[in-house]
Amino acid sequence: MAETSPNGVKVLSPTGAVRPTGTWSVGARAGDFIFVAGMRGIDPQSNALVEGDEPRIRQAFLNMRLIAQSEGATLGDAVRLVVYVTDMARHRPLVNQIQEELWGPGPYPPRTIVEVARLNQDDIVEVEGTFYAPIEK
Amino acid sequence: MAETSPNGVKVLSPTGAVRPTGTWSVGARAGDFIFVAGMRGIDPQSNALVEGDEPRIRQAFLNMRLIAQSEGATLGDAVRLVVYVTDMARHRPLVNQIQEELWGPGPYPPRTIVEVARLNQDDIVEVEGTFYAPIEK
Amino acid sequence: MAETSPNGVKVLSPTGAVRPTGTWSVGARAGDFIFVAGMRGIDPQSNALVEGDEPRIRQAFLNMRLIAQSEGATLGDAVRLVVYVTDMARHRPLVNQIQEELWGPGPYPPRTIVEVARLNQDDIVEVEGTFYAPIEK
Numbered sequence: 001m002a003e004t005s006p007n008g009v010k011v012l013s014p015t016g017a018v019r020p021t022g023t024w025s026v027g028a029r030a031g032d033f034i035f036v037a038g039m040r041g042i043d044p045q046s047n048a049l050v051e052g053d054e055p056r057i058r059q060a061f062l063n064m065r066l067i068a069q070s071e072g073a074t075l076g077d078a079v080r081l082v083v084y085v086t087d088m089a090r091h092r093p094l095v096n097q098i099q100e101e102l103w104g105p106g107p108y109p110p111r112t113i114v115e116v117a118r119l120n121q122d123d124i125v126e127v128e129g130t131f132y133a134p135i136e137k
Numbered sequence: 138m139a140e141t142s143p144n145g146v147k148v149l150s151p152t153g154a155v156r157p158t159g160t161w162s163v164g165a166r167a168g169d170f171i172f173v174a175g176m177r178g179i180d181p182q183s184n185a186l187v188e189g190d191e192p193r194i195r196q197a198f199l200n201m202r203l204i205a206q207s208e209g210a211t212l213g214d215a216v217r218l219v220v221y222v223t224d225m226a227r228h229r230p231l232v233n234q235i236q237e238e239l240w241g242p243g244p245y246p247p248r249t250i251v252e253v254a255r256l257n258q259d260d261i262v263e264v265e266g267t268f269y270a271p272i273e274k
Numbered sequence: 275m276a277e278t279s280p281n282g283v284k285v286l287s288p289t290g291a292v293r294p295t296g297t298w299s300v301g302a303r304a305g306d307f308i309f310v311a312g313m314r315g316i317d318p319q320s321n322a323l324v325e326g327d328e329p330r331i332r333q334a335f336l337n338m339r340l341i342a343q344s345e346g347a348t349l350g351d352a353v354r355l356v357v358y359v360t361d362m363a364r365h366r367p368l369v370n371q372i373q374e375e376l377w378g379p380g381p382y383p384p385r386t387i388v389e390v391a392r393l394n395q396d397d398i399v400e401v402e403g404t405f406y407a408p409i410e411k
Contacts, residue, residue, distance in 0.1 A: 140381045142348070142350040142351050143348070143350070143351075144346070144347060144348070144350075144351040144406055144407045145406065145408065146350065146351050146352070146353055146383075146406050148381040148383070157382070159366075159370045159385075160369075160370045160373035160374055160377065160380070160382045160385070161355075161382050161383065161384060161385035162380075162381050162382050162383060162384055162385075163384065164384050165352075165353045165354070165383060165384050167306070167307070167351075167406035168306055168307075168406065168408070172353045172354045172384050172404070173384060174354075174384035174385055174386060175384075175385070175386030175387070175388075219386070221386075221388050253388045253389060253390055254360075254388075254389045254390060254391050255362045255388075255389035256362070256388060256389070257362060257366065257387060263386065263388065265356075265386045267354075
């Protein structure tokens, strides 16, 4: 399913990932790094937003994880997370909780978290992850 | 025109690019990656914002492309785009349209798009791109 | 203090850095790149926000610099800065001033600066830096 540019950028579309609805792909590998698009809490089966703040935020992280894993990266191989929320007071504690659930005792990746004015579909949280998984040589 | 740090970061200032007006450069190469600063729809000739939403957004993408191309990367070698808009409903469709125009049928790079409260000069869209173009060895 | 993932991501916690208060680390090295978490103007000694806009913004940059330096990168080795402010008109000039102070005559790294709706602790500025410092082989 993957397409590769002349310079060697591999655009990803792993089985089970959300389907892009516009001019974007879910991820790309270039060299030893994997760049995952901003992920929201969309159910990849139904293509609908998951109901409930906590389940929806969890789904966003799971969507990101699936794409990273398709290229051999675990959550422990994240080198940067940028988390965009639309209500810092309400969503940051949920993001922390879900990261504890998924990363266990850590270590956790470097993170930037900011409250933005709006996300696509008036969604509540979007998470963008960059991962490292050297190609076996 | 390029200056290189002791660790090998090459700061870019290609002919035809917009001119930095503050403490920033338009791009940098480090190893096989090219990092382009957030680009807005400024006409590099006049240094003024292009009039009209669609032409201005197109110019932002063209400004980014010029810098990437100066280091041997095409739009197909983008590994991450972050698009900052100030009105999601109004600008996201235009961004999609211009990406279709510039990337053709794709594939498209991973993208994150968020609505922020404000951009410099009260501008409407800023796009930040990261590219991959291995140095020939 | 550093822990390394199976794929080789080294999570950083250098002496003198701010202490993470949630599910994040201050930085990570992967290959030749160093990814520093979004830094704010917290005094690493007292763990409190520094008083005053200018001193606080300076502290954010110093916090970032310390983490980069712990892996052998100088400010001149920054490949990307993303600066999140909560008041563009008020904070961008201060960011420019502090970058001049810290980078001297330049060159400066590629930068993206956006005004967001809110930062954690209702803070005013957060800066996220990516650096390049090849591992000596």
